[in-house]
Amino acid sequence: MPETNKAPGPSDRVKGIFQSASEEHQKLIREILKEERDVQHMSRRSDIHNKIYDHVRRLIK
Amino acid sequence: MILERLVIKNFRQFKGEQEIIFTDNREKNVTLIHAENGFGKTTLLNAILWGLYGHKGLTPDFEGKEQLIHNGLAHSFRKKPSELEAMVHLTFSHDGARYMLSRKINLAQQLVDPRKDRIDLETLRDGQTLNLDRPQHRIQAIIPEAISKFLFFNGERIDELGLDKNRGQVTEAIHQMLGLKLLKSTIEDLNSPSVRGKFRKELADKTSDEKRELIDQQAELEGKQEQANKKLSTTQEEIQAIDNEIITIEAKLAANKETHELQAKRAQLQRQNGELSARAEDINKRLAKLIAEDGYTLFTPELVAKGKAIMKDLRSQNRIPAPVIDTFLQQLLDEGKCICERCLEPGSNEYEAVKKKLSDAPDQDFNNAVSALDHAIGILEGVAESTRENLEQLTKERAELTTHIRTIEGDLEDIHQKVGSKNDEKVKELEESRRGKSLKRDELTSRCGSLKKEIEIAAEAMSKLQSQISKMEDLEDKAALAQRRVDAVEECTRLVSELLKAETEELRPLLNKEISEHFSKIIDRDYRAELSEDFDLRIRSWIGDEDDERIEQDVALSTGQRQVKLLVFIASLLALAKRRSEIPTILKGTAGSEYPLVTDAPFGNISVFREGISRWVPNLAPQVTILLTPSQYDGDVEKALRETGRVAKRYYLAYNGPENTLRQGANAYLTVEGKEYQQYFKADEEFTEIKEL
Numbered sequence: 001m002p003e004t005n006k007a008p009g010p011s012d013r014v015k016g017i018f019q020s021a022s023e024e025h026q027k028l029i030r031e032i033l034k035e036e037r038d039v040q041h042m043s044r045r046s047d048i049h050n051k052i053y054d055h056v057r058r059l060i061k
Numbered sequence: 062m063i064l065e066r067l068v069i070k071n072f073r074q075f076k077g078e079q080e081i082i083f084t085d086n087r088e089k090n091v092t093l094i095h096a097e098n099g100f101g102k103t104t105l106l107n108a109i110l111w112g113l114y115g116h117k118g119l120t121p122d123f124e125g126k127e128q129l130i131h132n133g134l135a136h137s138f139r140k141k142p143s144e145l146e147a148m149v150h151l152t153f154s155h156d157g158a159r160y161m162l163s164r165k166i167n168l169a170q171q172l173v174d175p176r177k178d179r180i181d182l183e184t185l186r187d188g189q190t191l192n193l194d195r196p197q198h199r200i201q202a203i204i205p206e207a208i209s210k211f212l213f214f215n216g217e218r219i220d221e222l223g224l225d226k227n228r229g230q231v232t233e234a235i236h237q238m239l240g241l242k243l244l245k246s247t248i249e250d251l252n253s254p255s256v257r258g259k260f261r262k263e264l265a266d267k268t269s270d271e272k273r274e275l276i277d278q279q280a281e282l283e284g285k286q287e288q289a290n291k292k293l294s295t296t297q298e299e300i301q302a303i304d305n306e307i308i309t310i311e312a313k314l315a316a317n318k319e320t321h322e323l324q325a326k327r328a329q330l331q332r333q334n335g336e337l338s339a340r341a342e343d344i345n346k347r348l349a350k351l352i353a354e355d356g357y358t359l360f361t362p363e364l365v366a367k368g369k370a371i372m373k374d375l376r377s378q379n380r381i382p383a384p385v386i387d388t389f390l391q392q393l394l395d396e397g398k399c400i401c402e403r404c405l406e407p408g409s410n411e412y413e414a415v416k417k418k419l420s421d422a423p424d425q426d427f428n429n430a431v432s433a434l435d436h437a438i439g440i441l442e443g444v445a446e447s448t449r450e451n452l453e454q455l456t457k458e459r460a461e462l463t464t465h466i467r468t469i470e471g472d473l474e475d476i477h478q479k480v481g482s483k484n485d486e487k488v489k490e491l492e493e494s495r496r497g498k499s500l501k502r503d504e505l506t507s508r509c510g511s512l513k514k515e516i517e518i519a520a521e522a523m524s525k526l527q528s529q530i531s532k533m534e535d536l537e538d539k540a541a542l543a544q545r546r547v548d549a550v551e552e553c554t555r556l557v558s559e560l561l562k563a564e565t566e567e568l569r570p571l572l573n574k575e576i577s578e579h580f581s582k583i584i585d586r587d588y589r590a591e592l593s594e595d596f597d598l599r600i601r602s603w604i605g606d607e608d609d610e611r612i613e614q615d616v617a618l619s620t621g622q623r624q625v626k627l628l629v630f631i632a633s634l635l636a637l638a639k640r641r642s643e644i645p646t647i648l649k650g651t652a653g654s655e656y657p658l659v660t661d662a663p664f665g666n667i668s669v670f671r672e673g674i675s676r677w678v679p680n681l682a683p684q685v686t687i688l689l690t691p692s693q694y695d696g697d698v699e700k701a702l703r704e705t706g707r708v709a710k711r712y713y714l715a716y717n718g719p720e721n722t723l724r725q726g727a728n729a730y731l732t733v734e735g736k737e738y739q740q741y742f743k744a745d746e747e748f749t750e751i752k753e754l
Binding site: 032046049053 | 201257563567651
């Protein structure tokens with residue numbers, strides 16, 4: 001692989017956007033993405049919708 | 062994903078079990094498969110696709126999709142069909158694990174429904190083999206079908222990926238390979254009626270009548286948008302299906318000697334037309350942006366002239382900038398002494414005179430404002446000038462493109478008339494069917510445009526309503542909690558969208574740089590690749606001699622250059638995806654991954670660029686498998702590949718069959734690196750074998 005081009009890592013901008021969120025929302029996003037990882041390519045979405053709904057209810061009180 | 066081993070059994074002309082071991086060495090990353098035309102290159106590519114995705118993964122140009130089992134064997138086993146099967150077994154590694162995928166179909170099943178097959182996926186973990194449930198789902202997660210067109214393709218048909226209608230697929234592939242699909246699907250799920258909609262309904266049930274009314278309006282709009290989205294996706298699928306049918310018809314017309322030349326000309330004109338239309342669309346977008354942002358300046362010359370005259374007049378009267386400002390007069394009063402050395406005693410006439418001037422004198426801000434006004438007038442004149450120039454340039458380009466497009470459309474119509482008036486009934490029928498499908502496609506494309514507009518309008522209206530709803534306070538605890546949950550969903554959607562935007566915006570220049578660098582090297586010109594915000598890949602260059610007259614324009618590429626562009630784009634994307642897989646990301650799951658590249662005849666139409674492609678593509682992609690004919694390999698390609706030192710494995714396809722079935726022009730012997738290998742064997746039955754060199 002060419003060594004000249006810089007590796008595209010998480011930039012300050014990306015970090016900044018995520019860290020600008022409240023801890024509550026950061027946690028919610030992490031939980032949702034964890035669920036999404038396995039099902040992102042599936043066409044059937046009802047299960048993931050239920051899981052996201054439950055996470056929101058559990059974390060936002 | 063890195064391919065390790067492929068075993069195919071009784072799949073089309075491959076009789077019995079045949080095996081390929083791919084190189085997995087990152088430095089020596091090329092596997093070459095030499096084969097004459099008609100010996101089975103396309104079948105081999107389709108065997109991999111069938112293994113991964115089943116019947117729906119087969120390419121549109123793979124004819125006779127219903128008969129996957131070797132014909133001769135199928136005939137012999139016709140009375141005991143459940144005893145004969147075709148199989149593809151693929152071993153690959155992905156994210157540190159090894160997988161073994163098998164897909165099988167027996168003759169009995171092929172006769173009933175060739176779309177149904179049996180798939181098994183196993184993985185090796187801690188020395189143990191585990192059978193994985195939902196194998197197709199797991200394969201989709203490892204290597205989504207949406208990116209397969211960019212990884213396993215026929216080089217001669219690669220042009221199709223560059224067409225405007227396939228821009229969505231390009232975006233999808235970029236998102237998939239760079240790990241951004243996760244963010245995209247999260248946004249869609251958060252926006253769905255069963256997440257956001259459900260929380261809104263809960264809020265509506267617990268809040269005031271006024272707010273409920275707005276929430277209901279929002280839900281209604283959401284429903285409309287959802288419906289429009291579904292219609293859009295169905296319409297796009299219909300267009301894709303029609304396109305595939307047109308490809309099949311055009312392949313038949315290209316194979317017919319009566320229409321071969323006309324069809325070749327038509328294919329060339331269609332490609333040109335597609336590219337010109339994409340450029341015209343891009344110019345329209347740039348024009349819209351220019352007019353929206355700077356268009357007002359075109360109406361300002363009169364105002365600017367008037368403003369300048371007023372300023373000049375005031376200057377001549379010495380009123381601007383103010384000769385004396387209030388702080389200076391206040392200082393004189395405070396110090397009790399005028400600049401003419403007179404005493405300024407409070408109550409004296411002199412003191413009162415200066416004090417009177419103080420009340421009329423402007424402050425420093427006044428002079429600052431005068432400077433700012435001078436500056437603004439100057440800028441406005443400059444922007445007006447550059448807007449006028451840009452507008453003229455873009456309008457001129459658009460007019461030229463429109464003329465060009467009209468000429469091509471006229472030529473295409475001529476070809477249609479000529480093909481339609483051939484005496485061959487079969488040709489007439491094919492042309493008529495092609496015409497009908499093209500008209501249907503145009504109608505559906507237009508419907509897509511209206512639906513997109515509808516979705517855009519609904520989104521804008523919903524955003525306005527959301528802002529109104531959030532501002533209305535809730536007194537009840539339950540209503541406040543429901544509002545908090547709606548707000549959390551909205552906020553998370555906004556954040557994930559921002560993350561997606563930021564990641565995309567940061568990756569786009571990296572991809573541009575990579576593509577520009579390699580494209581310029583291969584075609585030896587000072588061109589710059591530009592992947593636009595909506596992922597249209599254009600090649601730009603500077604024209605004009607003088608620095609101040611130089612303008613950057615889209616380059617009209619030749620067929621060969623277009624193929625190079627797409628091959629370099631894919632290889633650069635693979636290189637970037639690999640680099641992205643090696644570094645930590647802020648959110649797990651948004652990293653890239655390694656993907657293989659398997660291409661049939663990548664040097665089909667790229668003549669003079671073969672050498673550059675052979676040299677640079679293996680340097681970018683982590684694993685490359687190339688299927689090629691002896692004539693594609695001989696000369697520049699052979700030399701370049703040898704010099705890269707990247708070729709680790711070589712195979713060739715050997716054809717067995719009666720003498721009269723050997724394709725015209727095919728040699729009985731294959732010569733590679735000065736050595737001869739027998740590639741044709743006389744046999745009663747037709748079949749192909751994979752042999753290692």
